[in-house]
Amino acid sequence: MRQKEFSDGDITHLANLCHNCRGCYYACQYTAPHEFELNLPAALAEVRQESWQRHAWPGAAARLFHENGVALAAVLVAGIAALFAAIKALGPYSGEGFYSVLSHGAMVAIFAPAFIFPLLAVAFALRSYWRETGSGAVTIAALGEAVRQAAVLRNLDGGQGQGCNFEREDRYSDRRRLLHQMVMYGFLLCFASTSVATLMHYAFGLQAPYGFFSPPKLLGVPGGILLVLGCAGLAWLKTRADPNLGSRRVWGGEMAFVLLLGFVGLSGLALYAATGTTLGLTPSCGASGIGSQLLPSPAFHQDDPRLLPSLGFGGRGTAQGREQRGRPRSQEGKVSHSWGN
Numbered sequence: 033m034r035q036k037e038f039s040d041g042d043i044t045h046l047a048n049l050c051h052n053c054r055g056c057y058y059a060c061q062y063t064a065p066h067e068f069e070l071n072l073p074a075a076l077a078e079v080r081q082e083s084w085q086r087h088a089w090p091g092a093a094a095r096l097f098h099e100n101g102v103a104l105a106a107v108l109v110a111g112i113a114a115l116f117a118a119i120k121a122l123g124p125y126s127g128e129g130f131y132s133v134l135s136h137g138a139m140v141a142i143f144a145p146a147f148i149f150p151l152l153a154v155a156f157a158l159r160s161y162w163r164e165t166g167s168g169a170v171t172i173a174a175l176g177e178a179v180r181q182a183a184v185l186r187n188l189d190g191g192q193g194q195g196c197n198f199e200r201e202d203r204y205s206d207r208r209r210l211l212h213q214m215v216m217y218g219f220l221l222c223f224a225s226t227s228v229a230t231l232m233h234y235a236f237g238l239q240a241p242y243g244f245f246s247p248p249k250l251l252g253v254p255g256g257i258l259l260v261l262g263c264a265g266l267a268w269l270k271t272r273a274d275p276n277l278g279s280r281r282v283w284g285g286e287m288a289f290v291l292l293l294g295f296v297g298l299s300g301l302a303l304y305a306a307t308g309t310t311l312g313l314t315p316s317c318g319a320s321g322i323g324s325q326l327l328p329s330p331a332f333h334q335d336d337p338r339l340l341p342s343l344g345f346g347g348r349g350t351a352q353g354r355e356q357r358g359r360p361r362s363q364e365g366k367v368s369h370s371w372g373n
Contacts, residue, residue: 039166040164041164041165041166042165043079044079044083044161044164044165045165046076046079047076047077047079047080047083048080048083048161050073050076050077050080051187051188051196052073052076052077052198052277052278053188053190053191053196053197053198054073054196054197054198054274054277055190055191055196055197056072056073057071057072057073057197057277058197058201058202060072071276071277073277073278074276074277074278074279077277077278077279078279080279081279081281081282083161083164086160087157087158087160087161087164088153088157089152089153089156089157089160090153114142136233136239136240182216185209185212185213185216188208188209188212189206189209190204195207195208195209196208196209198269198273199269199272199273200272201274207265207269208266208269210265211261211262211265211266211269212262212266213262214258214259214261214262214265215258215259215262215263215266215293216262217255217258218254218255218256218257218258218259218260218261218262218297219255219259220255221251221252221254221255221258222251222252222255222256222259222297222300223255224251224255225247225248225249225251225252225255226248226252228247228248228251229242229247229248232246232247232248249304252300252304253301253304255297256297256298256300256301256304257297257301259293259294259296259297260294260297260298260301262294263290263291263293263294263297264294266290267287267290267291267294270283270286270287270290
């Protein structure tokens with residue numbers, strides 16, 4: 033039986049299942065210049081963007097950072113300025129490498145909150161999304177399937193493996209999927225590098241700086257390169273894509289986030305390249321490198337709830353969720369929408 037009535041939670045979930053491949057637009061006979069001028073990708077993009085703002089925590093800053101690239105740039109400047117102030121107030125030190133500019137303890141005191149806060153923000157956002165969409169309990173099987181599909185980014189293959197229509201209009205391309213994989217695995221390698229370095233420091237007493245053939249460098253350098261190349265490619269694709277098939281009001285914020293994420297990777301590589309040189313020991317080089325990491329991006333841009341529902345993660349991707357969808361949600365006392373036949 034077809035479901036013709038949808039609650040607000042249904043619409044939110046449907047919009048977040050969409051990855052803006054735009055295949056539906058180029059396959060539809062009712063798009064412009066037809067008099068109906070249907071534009072489903074743009075409609076879903078608006079719902080999706082509104083849901084991110086609605087569920088982001090803290091909500092007061094959600095719209096500012098979501099739509100305004102200038103605000104993100106301002107936070108970057110503030111982050112670097114904060115590092116300069118910390119270096120001036122807490123230094124100098126007698127350690128090796130960058131620790132001669134800012135001690136390990138000072139770095140931990142600065143960046144531990146910057147790490148914990150985004151985790152809390154994402155947790156609150158996902159809880160809010162879960163409640164709105166009526167998702168059920170997470171199962172081990174659903175979690176395993178989510179990880180597997182995230183590893184290959186199956187939902188960016190266009191449906192049948194032919195790729196997306198994102199930047200080439202009615203022609204298919206796998207560029208977007210490949211570039212997203214570069215960013216994802218680059219980020220994971222960088223995170224693994226930081227985790228290994230933390231273990232080496234606290235568990236084995238091996239302090240930075242580390243040589244090139246050490247685990248932190250063998251993980252971090254390739255990760256940084258993948259992150260930079262992936263972000264540069266995604267920014268280029270965004271300039272090639274039709275902005276009318278997405279949410280135009282957040283184009284600047286999205287572009288700023290991609291570029292700043294790439295800058296984090298680029299500044300890290302530059303800081304490593306400058307290690308052992310006079311430039312590498314200057315406060316300006318160090319502050320520019322790690323100051324860029326004091327960004328609100330994880331809290332306000334990466335709490336994208338699409339990952340879980342789009343991968344069949346939770347109630348709506350399980351048998352319980354499918355059973356719940358078998359009856360109109362309006363019977364549960366929720367607002368319903370009619371979406372045609």
